[in-house]
Amino acid sequence: MFKLSERKTKHLLVFGDSENMCELKDESIHLIVTSPPYYNAPFDYPDLFKSYEEYIEKMRKVIKEIKRVLAQGRIVCVVCDDILIEGKKYPVVSDLTQIFLEEGFIYRDRIIWVKPEGYIRISRRSGVLLQHPYPMYFYPDNLQESILIFQKGKFNYNLIPKNIKEESKVDLEEYLQNKWYLNVWNITNVLPLNNRLEEGIAAFPIEIPYRLIKLFSYVGETVLDPFMGSGTTNKVAMMLGRNSVGYELDKELIDVVKEKLEVDKNYLFEKNYEVEIIIREDAKELRSYLSEKVDKYLKENGKGKSRKFIKR
Numbered sequence: 001m002f003k004l005s006e007r008k009t010k011h012l013l014v015f016g017d018s019e020n021m022c023e024l025k026d027e028s029i030h031l032i033v034t035s036p037p038y039y040n041a042p043f044d045y046p047d048l049f050k051s052y053e054e055y056i057e058k059m060r061k062v063i064k065e066i067k068r069v070l071a072q073g074r075i076v077c078v079v080c081d082d083i084l085i086e087g088k089k090y091p092v093v094s095d096l097t098q099i100f101l102e103e104g105f106i107y108r109d110r111i112i113w114v115k116p117e118g119y120i121r122i123s124r125r126s127g128v129l130l131q132h133p134y135p136m137y138f139y140p141d142n143l144q145e146s147i148l149i150f151q152k153g154k155f156n157y158n159l160i161p162k163n164i165k166e167e168s169k170v171d172l173e174e175y176l177q178n179k180w181y182l183n184v185w186n187i188t189n190v191l192p193l194n195n196r197l198e199e200g201i202a203a204f205p206i207e208i209p210y211r212l213i214k215l216f217s218y219v220g221e222t223v224l225d226p227f228m229g230s231g232t233t234n235k236v237a238m239m240l241g242r243n244s245v246g247y248e249l250d251k252e253l254i255d256v257v258k259e260k261l262e263v264d265k266n267y268l269f270e271k272n273y274e275v276e277i278i279i280r281e282d283a284k285e286l287r288s289y290l291s292e293k294v295d296k297y298l299k300e301n302g303k304g305k306s307r308k309f310i311k312r
């Protein structure tokens with residue numbers, strides 16, 4: 001799928017809370033591609049936040065910091081979804097949209113990411129109607145997430161040198177063939193295979209940052225993911241000749257990210273990327289704790305095989 005870039009790139013990975021991105025200068029970032037924690041989603045983040053209000057306030061703090069570091073005219077892409085917990089839906093998509101608007105961003109677009117029908121991860125709510133085939137028992141299964149796209153004011157197209165524009169040209173064959181031009185994208189999610197690198201991380205598939213980075217940044221620019229997880233955005237940025245920055249609260253993910261970005265891999269030739277890792281005092285240890293809770297939840301609810309976070 002990838003045509004690898006030969007450009008030299010730099011990647012800064014900070015383990016710490018992204019409500020403070022003090023390592024970054026104002027307006028130094030050209031694109032943000034991210035997926036925040038899915039509130040307290042039972043399969044990923046049980047009890048991570050004390051309340052929905054606390055979650056929303058944390059998101060507001062990170063969004064303010066995003067506004068500071070993002071260059072004028074540039075784009076933030078947020079992969080997110082409303083979250084169902086014990087039968088109650090939390091309106092994450094509209095609440096995040098509202099915060100971005102309040103913080104002065106332009107709401108540019110919403111793309112619906114549709115996953116294959118065979119794989120419904122959260123729960124098969126539609127079974128309720130099969131058991132009670134009468135009105136008022138309808139709950140649809142969820143096959144989609146939103147990719148919210150916000151912009152920080154107007155972009156000045158004249159600032160980009162001609163050679164950079166040419167080197168970053170969008171491949172129209174790929175664009176047309178894979179229907180990037182629609183606001184519905186059919187993309188297979190990261191499948192829950194055992195022992196995969198992203199086990200217990202709620203990672204998005206590389207196709208998502210791949211499209212967004214190609215559509216909204218130029219080669220040599222810097223892409224940020226303030227909720228880095230396994231480092232998917234950083235990996236794709238590297239492959240596409242963009243620099244990257246990632247912030248991740250959970251220092252238990254260091255080895256996963258290092259493996260994904262092949263930090264310790266020895267090459268026959270000189271590497272064309274540099275990686276700097278900073279572990280701040282405010283980094284936490286989350287994954288073992290969360291995976292134990294998820295495990296317990298799955299067992300209690302008879303939802304099949306438990307998952308474990310694998311320490312690498």
Ligand SMILES: C[S@@+](CC[C@H](N)C(=O)[O-])C[C@H]1O[C@@H](n2cnc3c(N)ncnc32)[C@H](O)[C@@H]1O
Nearest residue numbers: 017018037203204227228229230231232248249
């Ligand atoms: C949905 S996951 C991101 C997954 C990522 N897109 C990937 O492909 O691997 C969200 C991540 O945000 C991290 N996180 C939560 N709160 C954070 C904070 N305040 N600062 C930085 N990272 C945070 C979580 O530990 C989790 O790894």
